[in-house]
Amino acid sequence: xxxxxxxxxxxxEWLTSDFxxxxxxxxxVLVRKEISNLRNNGLVxxxxxxxxxxxxxxxAQQIRVSDVFLATRQGAFLGTARNTPNPxxxxxxxxxxxxxxxxEEAENALIQKLGDSTLDDFSQRxx
Amino acid sequence: xxxxxxxxxxxxEWLTSDFxxxxxxxxxVLVRKEISNLRNNGLVxxxxxxxxxxxxxxxAQQIRVSDVFLATRQGAFLGTARNTPNPxxxxxxxxxxxxxxxxEEAENALIQKLGDSTLDDFSQRxx
DNA sequence: AAAACTGTAACAAATTTTATTACAATAAAT
DNA sequence: ATTTATTGTAATAAAATTTGTTACAGTTTT
Numbered sequence: 274x275x276x277x278x279x280x281x282x283x284x285x286e287w288l289t290s291d292f293x294x295x296x297x298x299x300x301x302v303l304v305r306k307e308i309s310n311l312r313n314n315g316l317v318x319x320x321x322x323x324x325x326x327x328x329x330x331x332x333a334q335q336i337r338v339s340d341v342f343l344a345t346r347q348g349a350f351l352g353t354a355r356n357t358p359n360p361x362x363x364x365x366x367x368x369x370x371x372x373x374x375x376x377e378e379a380e381n382a383l384i385q386k387l388g389d390s391t392l393d394d395f396s397q398r399x400x
Numbered sequence: 401x402x403x404x405x406x407x408x409x410x411x412x413e414w415l416t417s418d419f420x421x422x423x424x425x426x427x428x429v430l431v432r433k434e435i436s437n438l439r440n441n442g443l444v445x446x447x448x449x450x451x452x453x454x455x456x457x458x459x460a461q462q463i464r465v466s467d468v469f470l471a472t473r474q475g476a477f478l479g480t481a482r483n484t485p486n487p488x489x490x491x492x493x494x495x496x497x498x499x500x501x502x503x504e505e506a507e508n509a510l511i512q513k514l515g516d517s518t519l520d521d522f523s524q525r526x527x
Numbered sequence: 528a529a530a531a532c533t534g535t536a537a538c539a540a541a542t543t544t545t546a547t548t549a550c551a552a553t554a555a556a557t
Numbered sequence: 558a559t560t561t562a563t564t565g566t567a568a569t570a571a572a573a574t575t576t577g578t579t580a581c582a583g584t585t586t587t
Contacts, residue, residue, distance in 0.1 A: 274502075275485065275495050282491065289532070296489040300577050305534065322585025323531040338502070356545095358402065362423040363527050364409065368402050371525050375401075375465070379513055386509035398498050400490050416563065427546050432565065449554025450562040482542090482576085 274341060274395065276307060280317060281333040281396040287326030307345075314344035333393035339384045341392065401468060401522065403434060407444060408460040408523040414453030434472075441471035460520035466511045468519065 275297050279288060290308065294301040308327050311317045316336060319327040329336070358365030402424050406415060417435065421428040435454050438444045443463060446454040456463070485492030 274499060275491065278491050278495065291532090296486050296492040298483055298486050298492070302535085302578075303576070309534075319533070320585080321533040321583070323529095324586060325532040325584080327533095356425055359423050359425050364402065364405050365423040365425070367526055368405065371522065372401060374525075375522065379510055382513035383506055383510050386506055395498065395502065398501075399494055418563085429547075429566090430545070436565075446564070447554080448552070448564040450560095451555055452553080452563045454564095 274338075276304065276311065277316065277329070277333075277336070277341060277392055278396045278399065280327060280329045281392050282399065283328075285328065287320065287324065287328055289326045292326075311344060314340075316340065316344055329392075333396060334391050336392040337388050338390050338392065338395060339387035342384065342387050401465075403431065403438065404443065404456070404460075404463070404468060404519055405523045405526065407454060407456045408519050409526065410455075412455065414447065414451065414455055416453045419453075438471060441467075443467065443471055456519075460523060461518050463519040464515050465517050465519065465522060466514035469511065469514050 276293055279293055279296055290301040290304040293308075294304045297304065308317060308319060312319055312327075312330075316330055317327045318330045319325070358368050360366050403420055406420055406423055417428040417431040420435075421431045424431065435444060435446060439446055439454075439457075443457055444454045445457045446452065485495050487493050
């Protein structure tokens with residue numbers, strides 16, 4: 274959201290990973306990695322070379338916050354089952370599947386809520 | 401949820417941390433730590449000594465899934481801001497506050513959804 | 528040709544999570 | 558009473574994940 278907000282407020286200027294990293298206060302390589310992901314999800318475009326940088330791929334009014342969530346989430350966001358429960362226990366045997374079901378329902382409610390507002394709405398909250 | 405589901409299906413029997421750990425397939429000390437948290441949140445009661453263990457503090461019909469979420473979440477669940485953005489950037493200066501606002505709204509929608517079902521509903525999904 | 532960028536890989540450091548060991552305190556069973 | 562089984566908790570260790578760094582080839586403008 275930080276990256277995208279900067280891009281939304283850049284008004285067509287190509288922002289460099291260095292500039293963005295300076296605002297977030299992290300390493301530019303991490304910014305480039307995340308931008309790579311946002312690009313793969315159709316939210317930004319980038320150009321290489323001198324005067325390169327990134328730009329929103331479409332108007333901020335057309336990017337829902339849920340699109341950002343979907344692009345940036347990594348697997349299940351509510352609890353990542355890192356353990357392998359006991360298959361000989363009736364609960365252990367099914368718990369991961371049942372939790373996945375529960376999480377999916379919960380996520381759908383969340384996504385619906387996040388679909389109510391756009392990147393433009395969000396970025397207008399800043400001075 | 402795994403711990404609570406086992407307790408819900410135990411029908412008044414005191415389950416030991418060893419038994420629960422065997423179902424989850426983790427170390428019993430981790431179970432005792434989480435039970436300590438659930439106890440502090442009024443969801444389970446425990447007793448020490450021989451034949452000790454834990455029990456639900458109230459009927460599973462009276463425990464909403466949102467109660468479990470609220471008891472077990474650690475801080476903000478959507479993105480934990482571990483970085484300190486640049487205070488000299490208009491976006492950096494405000495981003496954490498604005499994200500907190502966004503997350504809070506989103507969480508409220510999630511909590512409302514999770515309030516629709518109870519631990520009893522969840523545990524009945526198991527054989 | 529030089530300068531300013533991106534893209535990406537390889538590696539290192541820091542942080543967080545998970546596991547283990549240990550043991551005092553407690554309560555039931557014998 | 559003593560033994561046994563259990564919780565509660567601290568201290569420490571190991572493993573996994575996240576974050577940061579360095580390096581450099583490739584790209585595009587000047």
